[in-house]
Each structure stands twice: as C-alpha cells, then as structure tokens.
Amino acid sequence: MEIRDRYAPSPTGNQHIGGVRTALFNYLFAKSKGGKFILRLEDTDRTRFDEAFVQNLYDTFNWLNIHWDEGPDIGGPSSPYVQSERFELYKKAAEELIAKGKAYRCFCSSERLDNIRAEREASGSSETGYDRHCRSVSAEESGRRAAAGESFVIRLNIPLEESTKFHDHILGDIEWKNADVNPDPVLLKSDGFPTYHLANVVDDHLMNISHVLRAQEWIPSTPLHVIMYRAFGWTPPEYCHLPMVMGQDGKKLSKRHGATSIDEFRKAGYLPEALINYVALLGASYEEGKEIYTLEELAERFSLDKLNKAPAIFDYKKLEWYNGQYIRMMTDEALAEAALPYAVKAALFGSSGAAAVPSAEQKKTFIAAMPLIRERISFLHEAPEKLAYLFSEPPVPAAEEFIPKKADLARTAELLSLGRGLIEPMAVLNDADAEAYIKSWCEEHDIKLGDIMMPLRVAITRARVSPPLFGSIRILGAKQSLERIDAALGTLRAALETSKETR
Numbered sequence: 001m002e003i004r005d006r007y008a009p010s011p012t013g014n015q016h017i018g019g020v021r022t023a024l025f026n027y028l029f030a031k032s033k034g035g036k037f038i039l040r041l042e043d044t045d046r047t048r049f050d051e052a053f054v055q056n057l058y059d060t061f062n063w064l065n066i067h068w069d070e071g072p073d074i075g076g077p078s079s080p081y082v083q084s085e086r087f088e089l090y091k092k093a094a095e096e097l098i099a100k101g102k103a104y105r106c107f108c109s110s111e112r113l114d115n116i117r118a119e120r121e122a123s124g125s126s127e128t129g130y131d132r133h134c135r136s137v138s139a140e141e142s143g144r145r146a147a148a149g150e151s152f153v154i155r156l157n158i159p160l161e162e163s164t165k166f167h168d169h170i171l172g173d174i175e176w177k178n179a180d181v182n183p184d185p186v187l188l189k190s191d192g193f194p195t196y197h198l199a200n201v202v203d204d205h206l207m208n209i210s211h212v213l214r215a216q217e218w219i220p221s222t223p224l225h226v227i228m229y230r231a232f233g234w235t236p237p238e239y240c241h242l243p244m245v246m247g248q249d250g251k252k253l254s255k256r257h258g259a260t261s262i263d264e265f266r267k268a269g270y271l272p273e274a275l276i277n278y279v280a281l282l283g284a285s286y287e288e289g290k291e292i293y294t295l296e297e298l299a300e301r302f303s304l305d306k307l308n309k310a311p312a313i314f315d316y317k318k319l320e321w322y323n324g325q326y327i328r329m330m331t332d333e334a335l336a337e338a339a340l341p342y343a344v345k346a347a348l349f350g351s352s353g354a355a356a357v358p359s360a361e362q363k364k365t366f367i368a369a370m371p372l373i374r375e376r377i378s379f380l381h382e383a384p385e386k387l388a389y390l391f392s393e394p395p396v397p398a399a400e401e402f403i404p405k406k407a408d409l410a411r412t413a414e415l416l417s418l419g420r421g422l423i424e425p426m427a428v429l430n431d432a433d434a435e436a437y438i439k440s441w442c443e444e445h446d447i448k449l450g451d452i453m454m455p456l457r458v459a460i461t462r463a464r465v466s467p468p469l470f471g472s473i474r475i476l477g478a479k480q481s482l483e484r485i486d487a488a489l490g491t492l493r494a495a496l497e498t499s500k501e502t503r
C-alpha cells in the first residue's frame with residue numbers, strides 16, 4: 001500500500017508552531033516510508049478565510065524548505081486540492097448517503113432548533129444537539145419537499161444502538177457508544193456548503209489518504225468520521241493523533257507563553273533549520289543523546305513508534321539553544337548571507353535607501369567579521385549591534401573606561417601607547433599568532449596581558465566588552481586601528497591634564 005498523508009489546514013490564521021509540527025510529522029512520516037505528502041486547503045469556512053493566510057502558509061513552508069508532493073500550487077492526481085473548488089463532490093457524496101438511507105434531509109427551521117434549545121434549558125435537560133426530528137420523514141415525502149424547493153440541510157443518520165471502534169497508533173483502541181456521538185450532525189448546509197466532517201472524510205477517501213496524523217484535539221471528531229466511512233462503505237485511514245503542544249505551565253501553547261506564529265520566530269532571527277530540528281522533537285524521541293538532526297536525518301529516523309503519548313512541552317530556552325547551535329555550524333559566507341537582511345534593517349552599512357545596501361568592501365568586511373560573533377550570538381538580529389564598531393567609529397568613551405584593574409590614568413596612557421607599537425605586526429597575524437606575539441611581548445616587558453589588552457580593546461572597539469580584539473584589529477587594519485588609538489590617547493592625555501590642573 002502506498003503511504004499517503006496530508007496537512008489539511010484551514011486558512012483562518014497564520015501558521016503557528018502546532019500546525020507546523022503537524023505538517024512536519026506528516027512530511028517526515030511520508031518521507032520515511034517513501035510515500036507522498038499532500039497539502040489540502042480546507043477553506044470551507046468562508047467567513048474566517050483570508051487570502052493572506054494562504055500566502056502566509058506558502059511563505060512559511062518555503063522558508064522552512066518543506067515541500068509537498070501534491071498540493072494546490074503544484075497540482076497532482078487528486079486535483080483540485082482546495083475544498084472550495086470541490087463542492088460538487090461533497091454534494092454528490094451527501095446525496096449518495098441519502099440514497100443509501102445513511103443520511104436524511106432535515107427541513108427544521110432555525111426557529112424550531114432555537115425553541116428546542118430554549119425548552120431544554122428551561123426544563124434543565126442535559127440533552128444537547130439535534131433531536132433527530134426529521135429522521136421520521138419518509139423518503140417519498142422528503143423527495144417531494146426538496147423538489148418543491150423547500151430549504152433543507154443533510155444530516156448523518158447515526159445508528160444509535162451500535163458503538164464505534166477505531167485504533168489510534170498512539171492512544172490504542174478507542175470505542176465510543178454511538179449514542180454519545182453528536183446526534184446526527186449536518187453534513188451539507190442549506191447553501192450547499194459542506195461541513196468540515198463531510199469535506200474532510202470525502203477528501204481523505206478520494207485522495208487515497210492512508211494515514212491521518214493530526215492533533216489530539218481532533219479525537220472527538222474521529223468516531224463520527226469512522227461512522228461516515230462505514231456509511232459510505234469505505235475503509236477508514238489509519239489514525240495517529242499527535243500529543244498536544246503545551247507551554248511550561250502545562251496549558252495549551254498560546255500567545256500567553258510567547259511567540260507562536262512562525263512569522264514571529266522568523267522576524268526574531270531564528271533559522272529555519274533550528275526551528276525544524278526543535279519542532280521535530282516536540283512529542284518524539286529519535287536517538288538517545290543526539291540532539292542535532294538535519295531534515296534528511298529526521299526523515300530517516302522518523303517512525304510512529306517514536307511518538308510520545310504525553311503532551312510535548314515547548315521550551316523557548318531550548319529553541320534558543322538550537323538556534324545558537326545552528327549559527328555555530330554555519331560557514332562565514334552562509335552566516336553573513338543570513339544575517340545581512342538584519343544588518344541592512346539596522347542600518348549597519350548606512351542610514352537608509354540605497355545607502356543601506358552594503359558596498360562590496362563592506363560586504364567583505366561583514367563576512368570576515370563572522371568569526372568574531374559566531375560564538376556570541378543566539379539570534380541573527382544580534383549581529384549588527386555587535387559589529388557596529390567595525391562599520392562606523394563610535395565616540396571615544398570617557399577616560400575612566402580605559403583603566404585596567406589597579407592602574408591609574410597616567411599608567412593607562414602609557415600602556416596604550418606601548419600597545420600602539422604592537423598594532424602593525426598584529427594586524428597581519430591570525431588569532432593564534434597574534435596572541436602568542438602579544439603574550440611573549442608582555443613577558444619580556446613584565447606587563448600583565450590584561451593590563452595591555454583593556455586599553456587596547458576600549459581604544460579599538462570603543463567598549464570594555466566586545467568581540468575579540470585580534471580579529472577586530474585585523475579587520476579594521478593597521479591604519480584605522482592606529483587612528484582609533486591616537487584618538488583615544490588624545491582623550492586620555494586631555495583627562496590627565498585636567499586632573500593635574502585640579503590637583
């Protein structure tokens with residue numbers, strides 16, 4: 001049997017963690033079995049539909065680099081993959097059930113249904129849902145009234161005396177008494193629109209879906225779906241309801257916990273690979289001790305048996321850790337490429353418009369600077385702030401900022417001008433050689449490494465805490481480095497004068 005599964009979102013909102021997790025597990029399952037992953041748009045709820053949500057869906061999965069084998073944008077053997085273009089099929093299916101005696105027309109007015117509700121409320125009855133009133137309308141009368149143009153919905157005729165069993169890959173055997181299933185739900189509305197249940201079941205059947213992997217919140221719909229498969233005489237797919245994704249407090253993940261829409265993560269500088277890696281671990285475990293997986297590695301290892309029964313807890317800190325890990329694994333070029341849009345947005349290369357686009361020279365500098373920050377950022381948007389000092393000269397800080405531990409202003413100025421003499425040779429050395437050079441110079445002159453590093457660091461990067469000094473000197477080059485040191489020496493000497501005068 002060919003494995004075919006699907007992601008079937010309703011475009012009534014932007015893509016969020018829960019949806020992407022469902023899509024990813026379907027993708028991985030299909031790939032792990034050499035099967036097909038299908039995208040189907042369940043857009044029957046036209047009041048909440050927005051084309052922008054469809055675009056967001058495409059943008060999100062494009063960014064994540066997850067692609068379906070069949071779908072609305074690329075077509076396939078079960079086209080169309082958009083429910084609003086399949087209404088004829090649902091109508092035909094509903095009529096087929098009427099012919100089989102498994103569904104019936106309900107002519108009840110909305111006033112009648114409102115009255116039942118009101119009466120039940122008044123009498124304190126616990127009964128809910130439709131009272132099955134129109135079940136007793138004869139086939140002959142039903143046909144006559146429909147032909148005469150009377151408005152109706154089509155309802156499923158649920159056999160009350162039976163119960164419905166199905167197997168869920170994670171939850172095991174599940175059995176519901178049919179009497180406990182929502183009484184005779186509507187399949188087709190009076191305007192010809194299908195309900196979710198009808199469209200979902202008809203499409204899964206017509207699209208030959210072998211496995212339904214969806215969130216556990218859909219469990220209450222499943223008995224109803226299985227009853228429908230039986231009514232049609234079709235074989236239901238295999239079910240696997242995925243554990244819910246919760247926040248740290250054990251409540252369903254929502255905005256209260258932090259970002260949930262993929263757009264927010266994307267804007268915050270998350271890498272798609274990090275997000276995929278982390279989301280793939282939400283409710284699944286693959287290999288003991290291994291935490292970093294490419295999409296291909298996940299597809300090789302995925303199996304339904306590796307899914308957990310317990311809800312998954314979404315840990316923002318862990319996702320942040322993953323992002324840092326993926327940043328560390330990127331080459332200079334790839335990291336620069338990914339961080340560049342954030343740098344442009346932060347006006348690292350120039351204020352705005354055409355000036356914000358880096359020149360060839362600036363781009364080279366940006367790429368060369370990646371080793372300075374790779375270990376120091378968890379998010380791409382942190383890059384421009386950390387590297388600003390390489391692209392424009394920050395003001396010289398106050399003289400006190402330069403002073404290393406236990407030194408005074410005069411000694412600091414002296415240390416800095418000694419350090420000045422080391423710049424030319426160090427500007428052409430790699431990190432290890434520059435370090436060895438300055439260390440042996442310190443030993444020779446009986447000066448503590450930290451004492452010379454601090455004034456140099458503040459002079460070059462203009463901050464006490466900064467990316468590595470040697471790389472900064474190398475990237476700025478000897479000339480610029482010396483200019484910065486001279487400006488700093490000017491500040492230190494001026495401060496020294498003032499302190500002498502006031503003494």
Ligand code: GLU
Pocket residue numbers: 008009010042200213214215218
């Ligand atoms: N359209 C439903 C949703 O928005 C699909 C549920 C299912 O996978 O059956 O999640």
Ligand code: ZN
Pocket residue numbers: 105106107108132133134135
């Ligand atoms: Zn009725």
